[in-house]
Every structure is written in structure tokens, then in C-alpha cells.
Amino acid sequence: MKNLNDSSYEINPTLKQYLLITLGVCALITAVSYFHAPVRFWVNILINNFYFVSLALSGLFFLALQNITNSSWMRTYQRIPQAMTAFLPWGLGLMLLGFLGHHTLYEWTHTAEVLKDPVLIKKTAYLNVTFFLIRLVVYFALWITASRLINVLMNSWPSSPKQQEAHSGKLARVSAITMVVFALSFALFSYDSLMSVEPHWFSTIYSVYTFSGLFVSGIAFITLSLLVLRLFGHLDGIVTRDHFHDLGKWMFGMSTFWAYIWFCQYMLIWYSNIPEETEYYILRDHDNWTWLFWSNFVICFAVPFFILLKRESKRNYIALAGVSIVLLVGHWVDLYTLVAPKIYEHYKILAVIGPYEILSAFLFASGYVLIFLKKLQTRKLIVDSDPYLEEGSHLHQ
Amino acid sequence: MDKKVQGEFVIGVFDDEEKLVKAGTLVKRDNFHIQDFFTPFPVHGLDELLDIKRSRLPFVTFVAGGMGLILALAFQVWTSAVDWPINVGGKPMLSIPAFIPITFELMVLCGALTTVAAFLFRAKLFPGQIPVTIDRRQLDDQFLIVIPSGEKNAELEKLLRDNGAVKVEKQMAGGRNE
Structure with a gap:
């Protein structure tokens, strides 16, 4: 291994300046949208909150998964998923802030309407403001605790082999518990914050669908940030083309998994043809949602599938970077088609991806990247005491 | 080795896979053609030395x-x-x-x-196929490199021995079917 000592990362001041300028400009435009188009403002906030909380959670999930399987190849770039979770406390604040728009977003918060509605009145035990907020805080408390615990364990290894073995076992146990907690809490979190936008409609596979989006966009983010780090000469000789090949396989597999779940939900609803279920797809296959809905499927499935099918493109940095960007954008659009149609139908707004949508996404993205990079520079990019590091850097296909 | 392969071969026997990879690298550097390797388990780095084309x-x-x-x-x-x-x-x-x-x-x-x-x-893996065995211990703890024999045999044998070969021998194609 080379460059063991030359592996700390520092934010480039120019980059930081650009990110802060983007943040400022986008914050200004988003603030304008609050007065000009309040419904779009709240919808955008909800989409971005969910998107970036998912991205942060994908880091946690990825670490837990790799620790359970005791895999070593991830040790070479483990700081990236670790830094991705740094957004979680901010995510809680932003989710609570975004909940200020609950009267715009969630039909079930209008007590007068709920009382008249025979379906919604039965759901009030679960769908009420107090319980919603309690759940939200509990989810984030669990996630933040788990990510702190895993990060601390991963970054401080004992020196004797016997202790290392015990440490490795402890890491696997914590990760396994995290996995169970994550599965339950993320499922409920996506039911709460996204599915309750359409409180009459429900789908039990919904959380699997949002999870598949979380996973694939997380891998895309890891790949993209790792490519940028390698471009600037970091992790030389530690992260090799073989690591990228494996990440490419993940992206390929998980975008296909997403399409699989997409189709599972679509086919069952299409086949059974029950009015209260089909309204979901009728809404998305009408007016000017049609092109967005179907192009989303092409962007998130067909494009990565056909590009990454060949081995050569999984080992090609430009192809990987392109697919990562396509997936990251595609899954934002995916969330847009999940959340916006029902709310916009109510307020008689047509599908629109304009400056407000794009700039609000950039606002969150620049903030997320800043938090990510700040966390990344707090310590070295590799953990010298990690006994699996050496093995992980010798990855072969 | 393939049935079609003809002629005599120099066989270097190693007791360690890292020595095998190192010796293979040196043999290739000195412009010898490597016919094949025989190892009890997959060893990284041998595919590159053999110039095997990508599988179709x-x-x-x-x-x-x-x-x-x-x-x-x-x-x-x-x-x-x-x-x-x-x-x-x-x-x-x-x-x-x-x-x-x-x-x-x-x-x-x-x-x-x-x-x-x-x-x-x-891969010609079907019932009744007789596997090529050059040395029984290729299935156990030894690692073989197989190079076509030629004019520079003495130089080749010295190279193999200097780099940790425990045994260097010559054998005709086909191997001993034990």
C-alpha cells in the first residue's frame, strides 16, 4: 500500500466558496418561492428532506450491511458512507421545519375534513399530529444513535488480534441490530412522510420501493464522491479499478432491483383493478404527468441497465460517473412523481420542474455536500489500525 | 493442457504461490512463453501472465x-x-x-x-473426461508452471531454481494420466 500517511482530506477553499454561494443564491430563490408559490415550496421541501435523509440513511445501511458480512473491500473507503450519515441531525431539524407546511401537504391534518371522512376518521389513531411528531423524533434518535455507534466502532480498533476479533464481533452485532431497527423505522418513516400524502390510498410494498430508491441513490453517491476523491489523487493504491467495478455492479443490480419493485407494485394494482388502488396510477398516467412518470422509469432503469451491462463500462470511470449522476437525478424525479401529483391535483397545479424545483434541490445538495465534506476532513480517509484494511486494498476480480 | 498440445515441456514445481507468481513474472519478462499453470486453488495474477483472452x-x-x-x-x-x-x-x-x-x-x-x-x-468437463495431471501434488500443496522446452532450457531451469522452484523436470505433452 502506498500513501498511507498522505490520506487526509481538506476542503478546497474555492470549492467551499462556490458551495456557499450556491447555497446562498438557492436559499434566496427558494425563499421567494415561499411567497410566490407556497404549495410548490412545501412540496419541494418535503421531497428534498426525504431525498437527503434517504441519502444519509443509505450510508448507515451500507455500513451495517458490509459489517454484518464482515467485508473488507469497503474498509478502503468507509469514511465516505460514514460522512454521509453526518446529515442526519440536520435532517431531523429540516423535517420538523418542513412539517410547518403540514396543512398544505397532509389532508389528514385538517380535523374538520377528517371528521366528515369515514375512511380517514378510522386512521386518526395513527395519523395525528402529535403521534406523527413523536414518531419522527424517535426514528431520528434511533438512526443518529446507530450511526454514531457504528462510526465510533469502525474508527477505533484495538491493537491485539484477540481484542480485534471481539471488536469485529461487536461491530457485526451492532450492525445486525441496526439493520432490524432501520428496516422497521424506515418503512414507517416513508409511510408517514410520503404515503400519508394520499391518506386514502395505501400500498404495502411502498416502503420496499422507497428503500430500493434509497439504496441505489446511496451507491451512486458513494461512487461519484469516490471518483472525485480519486481524481484529486486521494486513496491512491488503496482504492483500485476493481473497487469501482464492484460499485458498478451494485449500481447495476440495485437499479434493476428498483425496477423490479416498481413493476411489482404496478402489476398487482393493474391486475386487481380496484378503484381505490388504481387512482394512484391513473393520476400519474394522465395530464402532463405521463411523460414524467414514464421517463422516470427509463432514466432510473433502462439507462443504467444498458450502460452498465458491459464489463468494460463498469470499469470505465466516465461511464460510472455518468450513470451515478443519472441515477441521483432520476431518483429525485422519482420522489417528485411519488409526492407531488396528489397535492398538485388538489391545488390545480400541473406537473412542473421549473427553477423553484431545481434550485431548491441545489440548495439542499450544496448544504448536504458541505456537511459531508466537513465530516470527511475531521479525520484521515483510512483507519490505520483497521485490521481489514490491507486485505481490502487487494481486491481482485 | 489441451490434447492438441504437442512436444516437450519444462515444468517448475513450487511450494508457495507467491514464489510461483514471482517466477512467472520473471519468466515472462525474459520472453519465454508460458503454456499453463497448475495450482490447487485459484491464484491471483496468473491470468495476466498467461495473456488469456476475455471469456466470451x-x-x-x-x-x-x-x-x-x-x-x-x-x-x-x-x-x-x-x-x-x-x-x-x-x-x-x-x-x-x-x-x-x-x-x-x-x-x-x-x-x-x-x-x-x-x-x-x-471447458470439456463431461463424464468420462480424463483430467490432465502432471504431478499429483498439483492437487494438494504444490504449484506448477509449464513452459515449452526450447534452446534456452538451461537458462530457464536456472531462472526457475533461483526463484524458489523445489524441482524442475521435463515432460512430454499429455501428462501422466494417473
Whole structure:
């Protein structure tokens, strides 16, 4: 291994300046949208909150998964998923802030309407403001605790082999518990914050669908940030083309998994043809949602599938970077088609991806990247005491 | 070694895979052609030394998967929309979403089975095949490098011995079928 000592990362001041300028400009435009188009403002906030909380959670999930399987190849770039979770406390604040728009977003918060509605009145035990907020805080408390615990364990290894073995076992146990907690809490979190936008409609596979989006966009983010780090000469000789090949396989597999779940939900609803279920797809296959809905499927499935099918493109940095960007954008659009149609139908707004949508996404993205990079520079990019590091850097296909 | 391979070969026997890779690298550097390696388990780095071309197996999988896809789709369309149209739940006769699961499964099945068959066929792994064994211990704890014998045999043998070969011997193609 080379460059063991030359592996700390520092934010480039120019980059930081650009990110802060983007943040400022986008914050200004988003603030304008609050007065000009309040419904779009709240919808955008909800989409971005969910998107970036998912991205942060994908880091946690990825670490837990790799620790359970005791895999070593991830040790070479483990700081990236670790830094991705740094957004979680901010995510809680932003989710609570975004909940200020609950009267715009969630039909079930209008007590007068709920009382008249025979379906919604039965759901009030679960769908009420107090319980919603309690759940939200509990989810984030669990996630933040788990990510702190895993990060601390991963970054401080004992020196004797016997202790290392015990440490490795402890890491696997914590990760396994995290996995169970994550599965339950993320499922409920996506039911709460996204599915309750359409409180009459429900789908039990919904959380699997949002999870598949979380996973694939997380891998895309890891790949993209790792490519940028390698471009600037970091992790030389530690992260090799073989690591990228494996990440490419993940992206390929998980975008296909997403399409699989997409189709599972679509086919069952299409086949059974029950009015209260089909309204979901009728809404998305009408007016000017049609092109967005179907192009989303092409962007998130067909494009990565056909590009990454060949081995050569999984080992090609430009192809990987392109697919990562396509997936990251595609899954934002995916969330847009999940959340916006029902709310916009109510307020008689047509599908629109304009400056407000794009700039609000950039606002969150620049903030997320800043938090990510700040966390990344707090310590070295590799953990010298990690006994699996050496093995992980010798990855072969 | 392939049945078609003719002539005499120099065989270097090693007791450590790292020594084998190192010696193989040096042998290749000195412009000797390496015929093959025999090891009890897969060793990284040997494929590169042998200049093996990329396997065409993925292409077989792709074509077979595509065939399975077309076959399954065509058959379902023919049975449920052309030959004997059946109305299921008032849906159109030609309902592609309903055909997707079977299409997917048949694509995977055709792709997977054809790949296994093609691999066994190309690697000549079928019942009654006599495996080439040069030295019994290639199946246990020793690592062999096989190089065609030529004018510079003395130089080659010295190179192998200097780099940790426990034994260097000559053998005719075909090996001893023990």
C-alpha cells in the first residue's frame, strides 16, 4: 500500500466558496418561492428532506450491511458512507421545519375534513399530529444513535488480534441490530412522510420501493464522491479499478432491483383493478404527468441497465460517473412523481420542474455536500489500525 | 493442457504461490512463453501472465437470455391473444404487463442453463473426461508452471531454481494420466 500517511482530506477553499454561494443564491430563490408559490415550496421541501435523509440513511445501511458480512473491500473507503450519515441531525431539524407546511401537504391534518371522512376518521389513531411528531423524533434518535455507534466502532480498533476479533464481533452485532431497527423505522418513516400524502390510498410494498430508491441513490453517491476523491489523487493504491467495478455492479443490480419493485407494485394494482388502488396510477398516467412518470422509469432503469451491462463500462470511470449522476437525478424525479401529483391535483397545479424545483434541490445538495465534506476532513480517509484494511486494498476480480 | 498440445515441456514445481507468481513474472519478462499453470486453488495474477483472452461466456448468456425473452413473449402472445383468446377480468387480450413475470423467468432460465452448458462444453468437463495431471501434488500443496522446452532450457531451469522452484523436470505433452 502506498500513501498511507498522505490520506487526509481538506476542503478546497474555492470549492467551499462556490458551495456557499450556491447555497446562498438557492436559499434566496427558494425563499421567494415561499411567497410566490407556497404549495410548490412545501412540496419541494418535503421531497428534498426525504431525498437527503434517504441519502444519509443509505450510508448507515451500507455500513451495517458490509459489517454484518464482515467485508473488507469497503474498509478502503468507509469514511465516505460514514460522512454521509453526518446529515442526519440536520435532517431531523429540516423535517420538523418542513412539517410547518403540514396543512398544505397532509389532508389528514385538517380535523374538520377528517371528521366528515369515514375512511380517514378510522386512521386518526395513527395519523395525528402529535403521534406523527413523536414518531419522527424517535426514528431520528434511533438512526443518529446507530450511526454514531457504528462510526465510533469502525474508527477505533484495538491493537491485539484477540481484542480485534471481539471488536469485529461487536461491530457485526451492532450492525445486525441496526439493520432490524432501520428496516422497521424506515418503512414507517416513508409511510408517514410520503404515503400519508394520499391518506386514502395505501400500498404495502411502498416502503420496499422507497428503500430500493434509497439504496441505489446511496451507491451512486458513494461512487461519484469516490471518483472525485480519486481524481484529486486521494486513496491512491488503496482504492483500485476493481473497487469501482464492484460499485458498478451494485449500481447495476440495485437499479434493476428498483425496477423490479416498481413493476411489482404496478402489476398487482393493474391486475386487481380496484378503484381505490388504481387512482394512484391513473393520476400519474394522465395530464402532463405521463411523460414524467414514464421517463422516470427509463432514466432510473433502462439507462443504467444498458450502460452498465458491459464489463468494460463498469470499469470505465466516465461511464460510472455518468450513470451515478443519472441515477441521483432520476431518483429525485422519482420522489417528485411519488409526492407531488396528489397535492398538485388538489391545488390545480400541473406537473412542473421549473427553477423553484431545481434550485431548491441545489440548495439542499450544496448544504448536504458541505456537511459531508466537513465530516470527511475531521479525520484521515483510512483507519490505520483497521485490521481489514490491507486485505481490502487487494481486491481482485 | 489441451490434447492438441504437442512436444516437450519444462515444468517448475513450487511450494508457495507467491514464489510461483514471482517466477512467472520473471519468466515472462525474459520472453519465454508460458503454456499453463497448475495450482490447487485459484491464484491471483496468473491470468495476466498467461495473456488469456476475455471469456466470451457473457456473450453466450446475453444471446441466450434474449432468445428466452423473445420465446416467452411470443408464446404467451400466441396462446392468449392469437390462437385461443381468453378474456381475463375484462383486460385486453394483448396485456403485456401480465406476460412480464413469465418472460423474465424464462429469460433467466434460458440464460443460466445455456451458460452452464456452454461452460461445461468449452471447458470439456463431461463424464468420462480424463483430467490432465502432471504431478499429483498439483492437487494438494504444490504449484506448477509449464513452459515449452526450447534452446534456452538451461537458462530457464536456472531462472526457475533461483526463484524458489523445489524441482524442475521435463515432460512430454499429455501428462501422466494417473
